[in-house]
Amino acid sequence: MKEHDMxxxxxxxxxxxxxxxxxxxxxxxxxxxxxxxxxxxxxxHDPRIVPYxxxxxEPSAMIFHYGQSVFEGMKAYYTDDKDMVLFRPEKxxxxxxxxxxxxxxxxxDIDFALAALxxxxxxxxxxxxxxxxxxxxxxxxxxxxxxxxxxxxxxxYKFIIIMSPVGSYYKEGIHPVKIAVEKEFVRAVVGGxxxxxxxxxxxxxxxxxxxxxxxxxxxxxxxxGVEKKYIEEVGSMNVFxxxxxxxxxxxxxxxxxxxxxxxxxxxxxxxxNIPVSQRKISMEEVYQAHQEGKLEEAFGxxxxxxxxxxxxxxxxxxxxxxxEGKTGELSTKLYNTITRIQTGKEEDQLGxxxxxxxxxxxx
Amino acid sequence: MKEHDMxxxxxxxxxxxxxxxxxxxxxxxxxxxxxxxxxxxxxxHDPRIVPYxxxxxEPSAMIFHYGQSVFEGMKAYYTDDKDMVLFRPEKxxxxxxxxxxxxxxxxxDIDFALAALxxxxxxxxxxxxxxxxxxxxxxxxxxxxxxxxxxxxxxxYKFIIIMSPVGSYYKEGIHPVKIAVEKEFVRAVVGGxxxxxxxxxxxxxxxxxxxxxxxxxxxxxxxxGVEKKYIEEVGSMNVFxxxxxxxxxxxxxxxxxxxxxxxxxxxxxxxxNIPVSQRKISMEEVYQAHQEGKLEEAFGxxxxxxxxxxxxxxxxxxxxxxxEGKTGELSTKLYNTITRIQTGKEEDQLGxxxxxxxxxxxx
Ligand SMILES: Cc1ncc(COP(=O)(O)O)c(C=O)c1O
Ligand SMILES: Cc1ncc(COP(=O)(O)O)c(C=O)c1O
Numbered sequence: 001m002k003e004h005d006m007x008x009x010x011x012x013x014x015x016x017x018x019x020x021x022x023x024x025x026x027x028x029x030x031x032x033x034x035x036x037x038x039x040x041x042x043x044x045h046d047p048r049i050v051p052y053x054x055x056x057x058e059p060s061a062m063i064f065h066y067g068q069s070v071f072e073g074m075k076a077y078y079t080d081d082k083d084m085v086l087f088r089p090e091k092x093x094x095x096x097x098x099x100x101x102x103x104x105x106x107x108x109d110i111d112f113a114l115a116a117l118x119x120x121x122x123x124x125x126x127x128x129x130x131x132x133x134x135x136x137x138x139x140x141x142x143x144x145x146x147x148x149x150x151x152x153x154x155x156x157y158k159f160i161i162i163m164s165p166v167g168s169y170y171k172e173g174i175h176p177v178k179i180a181v182e183k184e185f186v187r188a189v190v191g192g193x194x195x196x197x198x199x200x201x202x203x204x205x206x207x208x209x210x211x212x213x214x215x216x217x218x219x220x221x222x223x224x225g226v227e228k229k230y231i232e233e234v235g236s237m238n239v240f241x242x243x244x245x246x247x248x249x250x251x252x253x254x255x256x257x258x259x260x261x262x263x264x265x266x267x268x269x270x271x272x273n274i275p276v277s278q279r280k281i282s283m284e285e286v287y288q289a290h291q292e293g294k295l296e297e298a299f300g301x302x303x304x305x306x307x308x309x310x311x312x313x314x315x316x317x318x319x320x321x322x323x324e325g326k327t328g329e330l331s332t333k334l335y336n337t338i339t340r341i342q343t344g345k346e347e348d349q350l351g352x353x354x355x356x357x358x359x360x361x362x363x
Numbered sequence: 364m365k366e367h368d369m370x371x372x373x374x375x376x377x378x379x380x381x382x383x384x385x386x387x388x389x390x391x392x393x394x395x396x397x398x399x400x401x402x403x404x405x406x407x408h409d410p411r412i413v414p415y416x417x418x419x420x421e422p423s424a425m426i427f428h429y430g431q432s433v434f435e436g437m438k439a440y441y442t443d444d445k446d447m448v449l450f451r452p453e454k455x456x457x458x459x460x461x462x463x464x465x466x467x468x469x470x471x472d473i474d475f476a477l478a479a480l481x482x483x484x485x486x487x488x489x490x491x492x493x494x495x496x497x498x499x500x501x502x503x504x505x506x507x508x509x510x511x512x513x514x515x516x517x518x519x520y521k522f523i524i525i526m527s528p529v530g531s532y533y534k535e536g537i538h539p540v541k542i543a544v545e546k547e548f549v550r551a552v553v554g555g556x557x558x559x560x561x562x563x564x565x566x567x568x569x570x571x572x573x574x575x576x577x578x579x580x581x582x583x584x585x586x587x588g589v590e591k592k593y594i595e596e597v598g599s600m601n602v603f604x605x606x607x608x609x610x611x612x613x614x615x616x617x618x619x620x621x622x623x624x625x626x627x628x629x630x631x632x633x634x635x636n637i638p639v640s641q642r643k644i645s646m647e648e649v650y651q652a653h654q655e656g657k658l659e660e661a662f663g664x665x666x667x668x669x670x671x672x673x674x675x676x677x678x679x680x681x682x683x684x685x686x687e688g689k690t691g692e693l694s695t696k697l698y699n700t701i702t703r704i705q706t707g708k709e710e711d712q713l714g715x716x717x718x719x720x721x722x723x724x725x726x
Contacts, residue, residue, distance in 0.1 A: 026423065026511055053422075055419070055422050059392075059417070060392060060527075064562075065504060065565070067432065067566035068562075069427065069566070102570060137512070139512060148389055149502060151598075151599060152572070153573065160427075164512065185554045186552055186555045188555075189589075192551075192552070192567055193567045198566060199427075199429050199563060200561070202514050203429055203562070204556045206429075206431065206467040207465060210516065225589070226589045228554075235514075236514060
């Protein structure tokens with residue numbers, strides 16, 4: 001399947017765009033979307049860009065019953081000189097295929113998917129907001145559509161990309177969040193689907209999230225499902241701790257998501273010669289470090305917030321206040337560096353930026 | 364909400380019904396379906412029976428991304444004197460609400476749901492097949508429909524009931540299946556969603572199921588996700604063992620489904636004064652019992668097959684052949700009794716049968 005096989009139907013009625021300062025996450029979508037279908041025997045076919053539109057499925061479509069689905073989340077930005085860029089998009093499509101493998105969904109051609117995405121962004125480029133901190137959120141996803149109630153992999157799928165202009169995650173500047181350590185509920189366990197971006201993981205997280213919000217915490221910190229001892233991740237973010245000069249993050253153990261931001265942070269720290277280790281880390285260790293005054297910083301990492309400094313952990317009826325509830329030095333430096341690279345303000349030394357359009361070399 | 368608030372729109376083009384001996388599970392659906400909507404603030408509203416039809420949703424509808432959904436599975440039967448009956452339907456709706464609670468979905472009114480279902484069955488009564496072993500499979504389900512990419516409980520849902528005429532599970536009489544004990548993958552863990560009937564549990568089971576089928580086994584036996592030692596359930600069934608005269612089934616430990624057939628079997632065994640215990644049981648114990656010649660029978664239980672005798676377990680590269688691969692005495696007796704109660708051939712001593720239409724008492 002080549003990019004030129006793609007059929008493009010442009011909208012005749014462009015929607016009104018929200019104002020840059022009134023952007024909400026994931027509620028308004030651009031004028032177009034990408035779709036392609038999969039049918040057993042024929043593989044992926046009929047890639048097309050069409051006006052943003054609703055989807056019609058049989059009530060027996062598998063997605064409504066057995067949750068066979070995967071998704072990704074990434075962003076497009078305008079650099080200061082009006083160049084459209086993506087942050088490591090190949091990593092997201094690679095992860096999509098890893099999720100596909102776990103969920104028995106046929107893999108997609110990464111080069112083709114990326115070319116299709118670029119085309120879609122160019123068509124809807126007016127939707128990329130350009131105010132400080134804003135971006136175009138991109139949601140590729142695959143759903144199982146076979147109209148059949150048997151529990152087995154679907155013989156039909158739809159791969160869709162929709163896009164939504166999103167505001168700055170931090171409207172009043174980067175600031176710390178309060179996190180409750182989850183005791184009762186479990187996000188994922190080794191042998192389950194924790195390493196995949198699939199709906200079920202998020203459905204299962206809603207209850208713990210709701211309880212923690214009612215108690216004044218913005219997210220939960222998940223512990224491992226076996227011993228309820230080791231730290232996994234935070235809500236929809238990976239998590240890092242700076243303890244006595246060293247940065248520690250849970251190793252990819254088979255139940256946490258391999259975050260694109262996580263691996264970028266690790267590369268950046270290594271690039272800066274800051275010691276960073278990926279290993280098992282228990283909540284008890286974090287608690288002890290805090291007691292001894294060695295827990296210097298903690299932060300979550302993810303596409304949405306980039307870096308989310310943590311100001312408080314609630315664990316075993318105790319509040320651990322970090323860094324006097326203020327954003328730490330390393331969190332700030334990482335946040336600034338990554339967002340500056342994403343918007344072209346800082347040189348892309350580690351090769352993370354993909355240009356949506358080929359640059360025309362001028363002599 | 365009362366039954367008489369329900370709007371009914373009948374189809375003008377009835378579909379052709381499949382022949383009794385050509386019924387496949389879950390591929391053909393009746394002429395009508397039930398729908399009602401939920402909107403935050405208004406609760407469940409607009410219950411209606413409409414011609415079976417497709418559903419149109421925004422591509423950003425939560426069900427496509429975060430898997431917030433629940434479902435049920437039950438059956439309607441014709442008794443020999445042409446009475447339409449359901450098997451313990453209130454148990455299914457109670458379980459639906461338990462699943463709703465775990466998934467942060469608003470609960471439904473059980474009496475209303477049951478009344479709506481009865482109405483739907485009466486309208487589509489010509490679709491209940493009456494050949495030996497056939498039935499009308501009923502699939503109530505709830506999907507989250509809010510068009511929003513945030514990870515939070517949806518503010519909108521659809522509750523739908525669709526129905527499919529299904530053939531006899533055992534075309535050539537009840538016969539044993541071969542089961543592979545799963546070593547790598549995990550279905551659910553305490554603190555997760557294993558006790559709920561939600562899509563993610565089934566999506567996560569596909570890979571293990573696929574591998575076991577490739578190896579010639581029809582289902583997998585799930586072990587607990589913590590120690591990979593204790594028996595949980597089989598594919599979409601609960602599991603029972605008869606060891607040295609006693610029937611043992613895993614206790615409801617927080618990660619297995621509370622099957623309606625499971626609890627009916629337990630009640631029936633108690634009614635017959637056959638010793639039955641719900642407790643932890645390890646695969647090692649089953650293996651030992653087999654070695655000592657004390658493993659008399661094993662069987663799965665569920666709405667689809669009622670009783671599915673197990674003829675072989677594959678565990679640690681060994682094949683445990685049970686009862687010479689033949690259906691055991693107890694399995695046969697349970698299967699016959701329950702199917703005879705379901706079709707009105709045997710007296711309903713335990714009060715399991717619900718009549719779809721009020722019986723008109725004749726003097
Ligand atoms: C469960 C979970 N963990 C971690 C992350 C962070 O991953 P990334 O940095 O690729 O956005 C996300 C968000 O995608 C997530 O959903
Ligand atoms: C995971 C699982 N376990 C057990 C069962 C058996 O439950 P029931 O007897 O209510 O059909 C089912 C089927 O519904 C199931 O999906």
